[in-house]
Amino acid sequence: MPPFSRLLIANRGEIAIRVIRACRELGISPVSVHSDADVNALHVHLADASERIGPPAPRESYLAIDAVIAAAVRSGAEAIHPGYGFLSENSEFARAVEVAGLVWVGPPPATLESLGNKLAARRAAQAAGVPIVAGTTMALTDDPRELEAIGFPLMLKASAGGGGRGMRRVDSPGEVADALVAARREALSAFGDGTVYAERLLAPVRHIEVQLLGDRHGRLAVLGERDCSIQRRHQKLVEESPSPAIGPSTREALFDSARRVAGTVDFHNAATVEFLLDAASNHYFLEMNTRLQVEHGVTELVTGVDLVAWQIRVAAGQPLPDAVMHASSRGHAIEVRLYAEDPYNDFQPSTGSITAWQMPAGPGVRVDAGVGADTDLPPEYDPLLAKLMVHAGDRPAAVDRLRRALDETVIGGVQTDAGFLRWLVDDASFVNGAYDTGLIAERWGIDHGLPEDQRALAATAAIAVRAASEVAPRHATDRTRAGSAWADLARREAMR
């Protein structure tokens, strides 16, 4: 029997579609929500029904608690899945869901509240015997000696931030005063709380997270780790499991720390505990996120556990079975994120409309996409287009499979990071698994001249299509012009 008859997904894009698919497999009727910018979005078409929640601006739609709750009540949903981002870690929203008599697919609201305070989470982890990055455990005052005692370079972080947002690097004592003012101002405007703390900047370092799944009966499954060290702007682009950087003893130490951090809160549902790992394999707690992660699919591929389905079952009160509790990791999985971003221009977001969309398939390939051909990309939202995941028997085979899958990938209309990803799978440090969070800055760099051979190939393609378009009917639109020309050319050739 399905855990719920109807479930509302308070999100958009690929993650809304991921939850819709889980609902279908569980026999639940999925309901989506949409802003005015998403009337024709893919997630709307795949749900059984969709409720309008407001104008394009996230604050007035996907972040509007009252509008989302009203949509859920209107649609007859029994539960709400928040996806990631938007309202997924908002304790006020989680409470409102419960007040409305609906089931919240997430941890208790009080847990969201306590983990949302990164500084308090840092203190709790330390008290539980988990190593934390050297730095302050109380809100910073204006006394510069606090920072000088930590040493430089260091990072200022917003206590209400997380996920790579609200961070500022400070390299020397002279920068402290200005950096503090700026960090507090940014934190206040972005998170409504100007509290900041400081951590010593560790480098070289890897970013490794442990996947947890807990039920309402006190059972906690540890479902392996993911290495998320390839980042731009402190945000992840590539994730893999298992981490190529750790052996059994470090892995067990990470799992033990993750269990200890989870033990500091009343927790059920899916969660991730994030750590930094230094060159000597020491690990340091960063933060705990009690929601589905973007990169959850990597864990699903190696463990065979459907994390989204279990989130929903656990929310309905089902206990985790032994098959989930003792799920082992098999083979190697890698995810790359396809973003509408320009890697040749500092990964700046690009907007527009997708004209061509060819995704890879075949053995060991999974694509979770939120867009398709002819999708307009609303500028209001995250530029994530799709997640391309591969699974193979071991890491070298997974890298080969990823390279093959990227070669099958064709996206037209907007610049994406696909070119960077294709470069990455040939980069020696990635192929060897010997990379750290500095890879993009140190190896991809900023100078991206177009190689001679690529110029010549681009010229070959352009002149061929132009030559064929000389026979194009006049007044054709840009989109169809080349196409009609080819059709004309084919007809002429056939008549010869």
Place this chain on the structure above:
Amino acid sequence: MTGDLEIRIEDESVTPAEGWRFEMIDPARGFGRLVNGAASVPVLVEGSAGDWVVTLHGRRIPVTVRSWRERMLVGAETAATGRAGRAAGKATLPGLILTVAVSVGDTIDEGGTLLTIEAMKMQNDVRAPRSGRVIEVAVRPGETVTTGTLLIRLE
């Protein structure tokens, strides 16, 4: 008839790759592949007339492909709407004026279409590379112009 076409990428003249050939697979999307007998590379070609974007290994590469007549026309466009000061635009090739998009007194934004000329069976928009006020329109739609005909004067 590609003999007089010039290919430019990042403002440099480029020669096509020797031994490579383009095959169209999906004309509606401009999707095809480059082959040389030993290897193949998927490629997307979008655009029309002289301006194309070729997506190769995930990178969007703007490519212009122009005949010498089109290059002359671009020269005329630049002359008509030079970066600074008053400028007179004269046709540098014979052609048919299809439409005139501006009138005297209009203020035109940078990139706005001034008029459309048909030459070599191709329609070409003459665009304003800077903002300015139109002080004279010397041609009408349907009019055939010869080399040296004054087209539009910008303040």
